[in-house]
Amino acid sequence: MRPSHVEVDLEAIRNNVASIAAAVAPASVCAVVKADGYGHGDVPAAEMAMEGGAEWLAVALVEEGIRLRESGMSAPILLLSEPTPEEAPLVVEWNLVPTVYRHSFLEVLDGCVGSQAPLPVHLKVDTGMHRVGAAPADGLELALAIEENSAFELQGAWTHFAVAEEDTQYTQTQIRRFDDFVADLAEHGVEPPILHAANTAGGLLFPEARYSMVRAGLGIYGLRPAPHVAPDVGLRPAMRVVSAVSYIRRYPAATRPSYGRRRALPAAANVATVPIGYADGVSRRLSSVGGVVLIRGREYPYAGTVTMDQILVDVGDDPVEVGDEVVVMGVQGAAAVSADRWAEWMDTINYEVVCNFGPRLPRFYRRGCVV
Numbered sequence: 001m002r003p004s005h006v007e008v009d010l011e012a013i014r015n016n017v018a019s020i021a022a023a024v025a026p027a028s029v030c031a032v033v034k035a036d037g038y039g040h041g042d043v044p045a046a047e048m049a050m051e052g053g054a055e056w057l058a059v060a061l062v063e064e065g066i067r068l069r070e071s072g073m074s075a076p077i078l079l080l081s082e083p084t085p086e087e088a089p090l091v092v093e094w095n096l097v098p099t100v101y102r103h104s105f106l107e108v109l110d111g112c113v114g115s116q117a118p119l120p121v122h123l124k125v126d127t128g129m130h131r132v133g134a135a136p137a138d139g140l141e142l143a144l145a146i147e148e149n150s151a152f153e154l155q156g157a158w159t160h161f162a163v164a165e166e167d168t169q170y171t172q173t174q175i176r177r178f179d180d181f182v183a184d185l186a187e188h189g190v191e192p193p194i195l196h197a198a199n200t201a202g203g204l205l206f207p208e209a210r211y212s213m214v215r216a217g218l219g220i221y222g223l224r225p226a227p228h229v230a231p232d233v234g235l236r237p238a239m240r241v242v243s244a245v246s247y248i249r250r251y252p253a254a255t256r257p258s259y260g261r262r263r264a265l266p267a268a269a270n271v272a273t274v275p276i277g278y279a280d281g282v283s284r285r286l287s288s289v290g291g292v293v294l295i296r297g298r299e300y301p302y303a304g305t306v307t308m309d310q311i312l313v314d315v316g317d318d319p320v321e322v323g324d325e326v327v328v329m330g331v332q333g334a335a336a337v338s339a340d341r342w343a344e345w346m347d348t349i350n351y352e353v354v355c356n357f358g359p360r361l362p363r364f365y366r367r368g369c370v371v
Contacts, residue, residue: 013052024198078156239329287304299335
């Protein structure tokens with residue numbers, strides 16, 4: 001087996017959830033474990049989140065919710081978007097809590113509930129994200145329809161912030177729109193017991209947005225939506241991406257390793273081959289924008305283009321050997337190559353970085369920091 005893998009610190013996830021829960025209390029925490037737990041593994045992340053004090057889980061897809069149920073998870077599981085009509089029976093069968101924002105989907109659910117009535121549902125209203133969710137006026141009509149139907153319980157109402165980590169004014173506008181919507185519901189005698197709006201950034205930056213529950217996603221994995229987001233709340237990244245040196249060869253100055261011969265070695269150097277590549281989530285761009293890896297606690301640059309299965313690293317004259325651990329992302333001793341640095345290099349966000357490490361990389365789970 002090749003040495004390339006992902007290491008996940010389960011204790012970090014548990015402690016991150018506990019830190020967020022303490023920061024947003026008395027609101028409860030809904031741990032978002034969609035997309036295979038942002039690449040960390042959905043079931044282990046969910047288990048650690050519950051240990052850390054989360055009371056709810058959230059997923060994007062019905063099959064994600066089913067996988068959690070099959071693993072033995074009994075916590076409430078919220079579907080963050082309406083599934084397809086064909087999946088409605090599975091929502092009921094597997095005791096998932098659907099988000100609704102269209103009458104058409106509510107009608108499909110109505111035909112599936114049967115003896116399990118009333119089915120808890122959460123109504124999503126669009127306050128400015130403009131992705132999915134009912135317009136406030138339509139949401140009021142939908143809420144009244146839910147209240148009048150004995151097949152359903154309007155357990156929750158929610159919205160989603162578009163720019164909580166970067167635009168205070170717009171986020172406050174969204175909060176006001178949601179407050180107005182909740183007030184309109186109350187005027188019509190509708191008072192859902194659970195209200196939620198905030199993601200990690202919203203929950204940590206806007207106390208007024210915590211309502212009954214905060215949906216924490218990125219933060220539970222120890223990552224911040226932006227560097228300024230509550231630095232006093234202790235979060236520790238849970239992921240390391242690791243491989244090992246498989247081959248070393250010395251080349252003269254001006255040698256151009258790898259596909260495309262894009263870059264010449266600035267001096268004679270030992271070049272280490274590492275068996276991990278873009279098929280595993282290591283972007284080809286890293287070799288042209290200044291990316292580095294860690295070996296023996298030191299940073300070394302990529303030497304030439306990242307390939308599908310391997311990368312090349314310029315280790316100069318240093319005593320690097322075959323078998324030495326290579327940290328592609330994460331901590332090694334006192335050094336670190338963080339997901340935030342990757343995001344800066346590639347002009348993207350840390351969410352995408354961790355989600356891109358694919359299934360070719362086995363996940364190994366540990367309790368406690370790996371160095």
